[in-house]
Amino acid sequence: xxxxxxxxxxxxxxxxxxxxxxxxxxxxxxxxxxxxxxxxxxxxxxxxxxxxxxxxxxxxxxxxxxxxxxxxxxxxxxxxxxxxxxxxxxxxxxxxxxxxxxxxxxxxxxxxxxxxxxxxxxxxxxxxxxxxxxxxxxxxxxxxxxxxxxxxxxxxxxxxxxxxxxxxxxxxxxxxxxxxxxxxxxxxxxxxxxxxxxxxxxxxxxxxxxxxxxxxxxxxxxxxxxxxxxxxxxxxxxxxxxxxxxxxxxxxxxxxxxxxxxxxxxxxxxxxxxxxxxxxxxxxxxxxxxxxxxxxxxxxxxxxxxxxxxxxxxx
Amino acid sequence: xxxxxxxxxxxxxxxxxxxxxxxxxxxxxxxxxxxxxxxxxxxxxxxxxxxxxxxxxxxxxxxxxxxxxxxxxxxxxxxxxxxxxxxxxxxxxxxxxxxxxxxxxxxxxxxxxxxxxxxxxxxxxxxxxxxxxxxxxxxxxxxxxxxxxxxxxxxxxxxxxxxxxxxxxxxxxxxxxxxxxxxxxxxxxxxxxxxxxxxxxxxxxxxxxxxxxxxxxxxxxxxxxxxxxxxxxxxxxxxxxxxxxxxxxxxxxxxxxxxxxxxxxxxxxxxxxxxxxxxx
Numbered sequence: 001x002x003x004x005x006x007x008x009x010x011x012x013x014x015x016x017x018x019x020x021x022x023x024x025x026x027x028x029x030x031x032x033x034x035x036x037x038x039x040x041x042x043x044x045x046x047x048x049x050x051x052x053x054x055x056x057x058x059x060x061x062x063x064x065x066x067x068x069x070x071x072x073x074x075x076x077x078x079x080x081x082x083x084x085x086x087x088x089x090x091x092x093x094x095x096x097x098x099x100x101x102x103x104x105x106x107x108x109x110x111x112x113x114x115x116x117x118x119x120x121x122x123x124x125x126x127x128x129x130x131x132x133x134x135x136x137x138x139x140x141x142x143x144x145x146x147x148x149x150x151x152x153x154x155x156x157x158x159x160x161x162x163x164x165x166x167x168x169x170x171x172x173x174x175x176x177x178x179x180x181x182x183x184x185x186x187x188x189x190x191x192x193x194x195x196x197x198x199x200x201x202x203x204x205x206x207x208x209x210x211x212x213x214x215x216x217x218x219x220x221x222x223x224x225x226x227x228x229x230x231x232x233x234x235x236x237x238x239x240x241x242x243x244x245x246x247x248x249x250x251x252x253x254x255x256x257x258x259x260x261x262x263x264x265x266x267x268x269x270x271x272x273x274x275x276x277x278x279x280x281x282x283x284x285x286x287x288x289x290x291x292x293x294x295x296x297x298x299x300x301x302x303x304x305x306x307x308x309x310x311x312x313x314x315x
Numbered sequence: 316x317x318x319x320x321x322x323x324x325x326x327x328x329x330x331x332x333x334x335x336x337x338x339x340x341x342x343x344x345x346x347x348x349x350x351x352x353x354x355x356x357x358x359x360x361x362x363x364x365x366x367x368x369x370x371x372x373x374x375x376x377x378x379x380x381x382x383x384x385x386x387x388x389x390x391x392x393x394x395x396x397x398x399x400x401x402x403x404x405x406x407x408x409x410x411x412x413x414x415x416x417x418x419x420x421x422x423x424x425x426x427x428x429x430x431x432x433x434x435x436x437x438x439x440x441x442x443x444x445x446x447x448x449x450x451x452x453x454x455x456x457x458x459x460x461x462x463x464x465x466x467x468x469x470x471x472x473x474x475x476x477x478x479x480x481x482x483x484x485x486x487x488x489x490x491x492x493x494x495x496x497x498x499x500x501x502x503x504x505x506x507x508x509x510x511x512x513x514x515x516x517x518x519x520x521x522x523x524x525x526x527x528x529x530x531x532x533x534x535x536x537x538x539x540x541x542x543x544x545x546x547x548x549x550x551x552x553x554x555x556x557x558x559x560x561x562x563x564x565x566x567x568x569x570x571x572x573x574x575x576x577x578x579x580x581x582x583x584x585x586x587x588x589x590x591x592x593x594x595x
Contacts, residue, residue, distance in 0.1 A: 047451065048451070050447070052474075052478055053478070055474035055477070057437075057471040058443070058477075058478055059440075061438075061439075061441045061443070061471070061475065062440050062444035062475070062478060063444060065440065065441035065444020065445040065447070065448065066444040066451075067444075068379075068429065068448075069444075069448035069449070069452070070452075071448055073444075088434060089434075089471070092433065092434040092437060093431075093437045093440070096431055097421075097422050097430070098423070
């Protein structure tokens with residue numbers, strides 16, 4: 001395990017790094033370039049950066065228009081506004097005509113911290129996933145984020161990617177054979193008793209949870225499911241068949257996100273106990289990010305407890 | 316504009332109006348009122364102003380058009396058909412479950428359409444994006460859009476107006492079809508938006524007010540827009556909702572309603588009389 005870097009920072013670096021290789025890349029922001037970390041790109045490539053002001057709906061449409069002229073626009077703001085404020089623009093101006101626009105929502109989930117519930121978007125996975133043809137992802141660390149950003153540049157079509165505010169430990173760089181592919185989850189730790197399917201910074205928590213479980217004699221598999229849609233059903237089915245119990249974990253409402261996606265799939269092909277770990281259909285609150293996460297049980301210990309529950313439900 | 320050009324535009328507009336009413340009648344649904352009101356502007360755009368190639372609809376340096384009031388597919392689809400993007404026969408597929416002509420303007424299946432629209436307020440942002448792309452690429456194509464005067468109740472339109480001015484998009488010329496009516500009644504009753512000229516000027520646009528059924532005025536306005544540098548142009552086209560069909564004119568009730576057989580027969584007779592006269 002390596003350095004600590006926020007996925008938003010890794011993303012900002014990736015944009016700059018990839019700009020020369022992908023001349024069609026253009027970047028939009030809605031007066032949050034310092035927070036979403038697009039400011040580096042803005043400085044290095046001012047002719048390819050557009051600050052649209054605090055007007056997310058228009059930014060979404062302008063990006064759609066640019067994409068029809070051969071550009072690859074990445075639009076940036078907080079997840080709350082990227083997915084929430086502009087949901088219908090994303091649906092009708094980007095996804096319905098299948099335009100090549102990447103919607104990037106920074107500061108997803110409760111780990112926004114002090115700003116509180118108005119800015120803690122926990123619904124983005126659900127509402128973005130509900131749009132036909134939309135790809136939804138949330139890389140877990142800086143290494144994965146860099147690879148995801150380039151993968152999106154090579155993917156023709158709409159996608160939503162969530163970034164996190166907090167610095168998180170890089171974990172994917174030391175996984176043997178790790179490679180990033182949109183729509184393909186990665187098994188980080190093998191296990192036989194239960195599988196933890198995690199997304200975003202919950203991947204790091206899941207790895208710690210697996211350690212806690214190991215100490216109690218429970219063998220937990222950990223899957224990094226960076227792409228929620230399309231779901232890697234092959235990997236999910238394999239986990240269900242081989243471990244017989246699943247925990248999903250996400251920094252999002254348990255309604256409609258990763259947990260729902262896994263349940264929807266498994267209920268039709270291989271029903272096994274699935275415990276959805278995440279935010280239990282309630283708004284967040286202000287506070288230091290780690291304390292807020294703890295208050296809502298979004299911790300390694302919380303995941304471990306769910307894993308035990310899931311394993312106990314096995315027939 | 317010489318008489319023969321004026322005649323050609325009037326003839327195409329009349330033919331488009333007949334096709335529009337026919338489509339809505341045959342589909343037993345659709346939006347005739349606002350389609351008929353904007354058809355003189357739209358016909359002038361496609362038959363006089365815009366640089367498009369029916370044999371290469373996606374040509375990179377073509378002029379672009381966005382029907383921001385996307386319910387006016389009965390205006391755009393017939394104009395595209397008459398222009399030659401696809402056979403007029405295809406209009407029979409309008410709003411049919413086994414057809415490819417969606418109720419609102421759609422780009423993936425209808426040749427010549429540059430953007431899918433329908434949810435009001437969104438098209439103008441897309442037009443801004445197309446114009447911005449032209450600036451970034453240093454291409455000299457122009458971008459056109461038509462908005463409804465009810466549509467501009469949507470806040471997104473005003474966001475788009477601000478951004479077009481910020482980026483000095485003089486390659487963008489939008490037109491508000493000021494027919495004065497929206498679904499629930501007069502625009503001044505539902506949501507007052509006037510004075511539009513002053514508001515748009517304050518938003519940084521060059522504004523031209525015209526009679527939206529006067530081909531000379533429409534033509535001159537687009538020429539003035541093309542000659543305007545450093546800012547986008549908005550044409551405020553004063554129009555009659557339901558223009559060309561006597562019983563539909565100035566009646567909000569015809570915003571989104573189909574004529575029955577009897578009403579269609581009357582509309583057809585009126586428009587055919589105009590066509591006959593123009594064909595001399």
